[in-house]
Amino acid sequence: MTAAKSLYDRIGGDAAVNAAVDVFYRKVLKDKRINRFFESVDMDKQAAKQKAFLTLALGGPNNYSGQDMRKGHAQLVKNGLNDSHFDAVMENLAATLKELNVPDGLIAEAAAIAESTRNDVLGR
Amino acid sequence: MPLIKYQGNSYQCDEQTSVLDCLARHGVTVPSSCRSGVCQSCLLQATKGAVPAAAQKDLRPTAVANGYLLACVCYPKEDLDVALPSADEQRWLNARLIASEQLSTDIFKLSVLCEEPIHYRAGQFVSLAREDGLVRTYSITNLPDGSGLLNFHVRHLPNGKMSGWLREIVDINRGEKIRISSPRGNCFYLPEPSTQPLLLAATGCGLAPLWGILHDALAQNHHGPIFLYHGSYSRDGLYYVDELRQLARDQPNFHYMPSTSHTAIDGFAHGLINQLVATDHNDLTGFRVYLCGNPDMVNTMKREAYLAGAKLQDIYADPFVIAKI
Numbered sequence: 291m292t293a294a295k296s297l298y299d300r301i302g303g304d305a306a307v308n309a310a311v312d313v314f315y316r317k318v319l320k321d322k323r324i325n326r327f328f329e330s331v332d333m334d335k336q337a338a339k340q341k342a343f344l345t346l347a348l349g350g351p352n353n354y355s356g357q358d359m360r361k362g363h364a365q366l367v368k369n370g371l372n373d374s375h376f377d378a379v380m381e382n383l384a385a386t387l388k389e390l391n392v393p394d395g396l397i398a399e400a401a402a403i404a405e406s407t408r409n410d411v412l413g414r
Numbered sequence: 415m416p417l418i419k420y421q422g423n424s425y426q427c428d429e430q431t432s433v434l435d436c437l438a439r440h441g442v443t444v445p446s447s448c449r450s451g452v453c454q455s456c457l458l459q460a461t462k463g464a465v466p467a468a469a470q471k472d473l474r475p476t477a478v479a480n481g482y483l484l485a486c487v488c489y490p491k492e493d494l495d496v497a498l499p500s501a502d503e504q505r506w507l508n509a510r511l512i513a514s515e516q517l518s519t520d521i522f523k524l525s526v527l528c529e530e531p532i533h534y535r536a537g538q539f540v541s542l543a544r545e546d547g548l549v550r551t552y553s554i555t556n557l558p559d560g561s562g563l564l565n566f567h568v569r570h571l572p573n574g575k576m577s578g579w580l581r582e583i584v585d586i587n588r589g590e591k592i593r594i595s596s597p598r599g600n601c602f603y604l605p606e607p608s609t610q611p612l613l614l615a616a617t618g619c620g621l622a623p624l625w626g627i628l629h630d631a632l633a634q635n636h637h638g639p640i641f642l643y644h645g646s647y648s649r650d651g652l653y654y655v656d657e658l659r660q661l662a663r664d665q666p667n668f669h670y671m672p673s674t675s676h677t678a679i680d681g682f683a684h685g686l687i688n689q690l691v692a693t694d695h696n697d698l699t700g701f702r703v704y705l706c707g708n709p710d711m712v713n714t715m716k717r718e719a720y721l722a723g724a725k726l727q728d729i730y731a732d733p734f735v736i737a738k739i
Binding site: 304315316339351354 | 447448449450452453454455471472716717720721725726
């Protein structure tokens with residue numbers, strides 16, 4: 291018997307994540323509720339961060355700890371990042387995967403992984 | 415066992431160890447974050463040796479051509495010399511100033527003859543260093559032909575220390591010595607895919623690298639349409655207008671749109687260049703985009719091009735920052 295394939299592999303691995311980043315980051319930049327948190331002169335670095343987030347949400351290889359999440363978002367929390375913004379990101383994540391025709395069951399799995407970072411991201 | 419050379423020291427790196435871990439193990443810290451080949455924090459540049467393809471995943475094709483790599487997923491099979499991309503480990507080449515030619519009221523073409531072998535692609539930039547240490551950076555506008563001749567478009571800035579000197583010295587002392595850095599930058603033309611539509615947009619002498627990229631693309635028989643937008647505050651900032659109009663008549667796939675943002679002039683579009691581009695191209699899906707010139711305009715257009723559907727990897731931006739000292 292082979293081990294169950296991870297969500298990351300079932301979704302299509304690195305190529306799928308790349309496609310998702312392209313759609314997701316564009317959505318986030320257009321979303322007036324949250325785009326101020328994603329504005330950056332260095333769009334390439336921002337996009338790389340979004341890829342790191344999506345890789346994590348889709349269960350791909352990553353080495354992020356809860357501590358990294360806290361440290362990485364501390365400044366944003368100071369600038370007012372709260373649950374409503376996290377909800378908006380979750381919405382954009384689901385919409386992105388929907389647009390890429392990812393089945394609902396897999397979207398729910400990804401949402402659950404992303405949701406598990408909420409308290410670390412918001413520094414609680 | 416491969417040897418990793420970094421900042422003058424060599425470190426043994428076994429097959430199971432990444433360049434990042436190898437350096438860390440020897441107490442050498444380079445910036446890093448995700449350690450999974452995703453966040454691009456640990457970007458290094460190979461100055462010698464072959465880079466494994468897996469270490470260049472997701473990098474722009476021109477960055478790959480320049481030997482950039484992600485240290486955390488780089489498992490070298492052979493010796494590799496690496497450096498931080500921003501490292502000032504410049505190699506300086508001897509060169510001479512040989513000619514200048516006025517292109518518009520305040521922009522002139524400067525020709526420099528490099529006396530040592532130099533490898534570059536049109537659109538990359540080099541620093542020019544005067545004997546007393548004054549350094550300024552300019553884009554190379556001509557294709558390499560083996561002669562070592564390099565052309566630049568230089569804006570003669572009021573009180574510009576380097577530009578003023580360059581403009582005058584060539585007439586006074588043809589052959590004046592200068593040193594030039596090895597070429598840098600990821601803003602240049604690569605042929606694949608040759609059917610991809612290209613959008614080139616420049617303000618002022620941001621045309622310099624795009625002039626090189628355009629001629630490189632045409633020389634390599636680019637099949638896709640090429641749109642060049644050249645914008646300036648006034649007519650003074652536009653140059654090579656006749657040459658580009660002629661080129662557009664000769665090359666069916668080349669389209670040229672010069673514009674001014676201040677006074678409207680017959681024969682030129684009027685408005686801000688990003689708005690003119692947005693009007694003509696509201697969908698940039700599948701485009702490769704090159705943006706050069708005024709940093710605010712370049713950053714605005716980069717964002718707009720991305721939101722209009724261009725992939726970030728397909729957007730090459732070269733903001734011209736004017737030296738403050």
